Amino acid sequence: MLKIKAINGVKDILPAEIMYWQKIEKTACDIFRRFGIHEIRLPILEKTELFTRSIGETTDIVEKEMYTFVDKKITMRPEITASLLRAYVEHSLHLQQPVQRLFSIGPVFRHERPQKGRQRQFHQIDVEIIGAHEPQVDAELMAMGQMLFNALSLDVRLEINSLGCPACRPGFRNKLIAYLQACSDSLCDDCKRRTAKNPLRALDCKKQGCKAAVEHAPSILDNLCSACEEHFSAVQQQLDLFEVSYNVNRFMVRGLDYYNRTTFEFLTADLGAQAAVAAGGRYDGLVEQLGGPKKTPGIGFALGMERLFLLMQQQKKQQDQPKGQGGADIFLAALGEQAIRFASPLVHQLRHLGLQAVMDYSNRSLKAQMKQAGRCHADFTLIIGEQEIEQGRGILRNMNTQEQTEFSFNRGAAALAEVIT
């Protein structure tokens, strides 16, 4: 029989690495709690229209990367923000509390060619603060992100930019297009295409020629309207108050249409071509665009869990290694059919008492069972053979000290539990 393998671009998370994922989730939840951010769980399937309306009809994600059941007009979410806002609007959460601070964790799907730090099914931690326009909130979100990376002992850098708003961006966009057209000869083919479709993209092209060409391009930061200008400088002041270090990167842009004003990315040089570990920004028009209350501001970011995981491997520091769930409290080594019959209710009682108790029913040699006990990292092994049953007491071996004592079975499981804890 041909083995059935997982499809291209998806990965199993194996028991050997699950501790990293649990640590990431636990750390994130703990930090979110400190910021008063609450969990929301969302469906993976949404109406296709949710994403075409929010992310943008002509973005790459919508144009070619979504997994869609065309006949049903249903899509497997390519990001979480849209779903979260859909739920916010659908349940009128703004009526319960004007500012909603929410997070959600789960898989997202994009049909891209996989590479390092990029999968077709991957996992995001998504945080959104809806209903607050104050620049302090922008900074707080970034400070929280930094706190999370610090808690995981990860070294990343923060870059920020402002994309302006509907009042000032179109003007800048026109200036930029004019500039790009003027120096079109020194741009790569991709950037020539971008000039028409998404000129801002040309600003963060990786090619040397384009980098040089846009070096003197008009800067969005010189073209912000006064409100945006004020907002952006207030964000920076607040970051300073939170003692979060950052760099302003006027070349940073966004691939999703809904962003305005503040954008930010947490970046690393340790993941090959995938520099962004977390990215986000403000989306003040989006809630309204999804049918929510008018002029509801919002800001959020998404964090790529696979990238976080890879980074934890990459930047491994011995003292920060997450611990597994720990070994067994006790292994019951039963020798012979009679002993197995005797031991099985005992192991069950120990589990009722809350212990991790392990045995197997294969009736293998004591040596083999001891070996297995070692593999389970059992603290104790209780050896039960024909002799022991006859005499009414088993041999209790402390696996760490190698000391052995006898344990009378008639004392019961509770007494045994007490002896070994």
Added chain:
RNA sequence: GUGAACGUAGCUCAGCUGGUGGUAGCACCGGGUUGUGGCCUCGGAGGUCGUGGGUUCAAGUCCCAUCGUUCACCCCA
């Protein structure tokens, strides 16, 4: 969608200008210890060399195709 590299045991890999698949390491199973794990030691099991063609007396090795994986581009977390 585009480009490149790579597919040998569960994992990591040797295998030279074509000449019998490796006492290889880790892991697994068993013995050394009549019933005691880790260390040691001896043994065992495990492979259609991704698949299909071709060249050749002879292909893991060379050629073609195909599938898969990886990395990069595009784009993005």
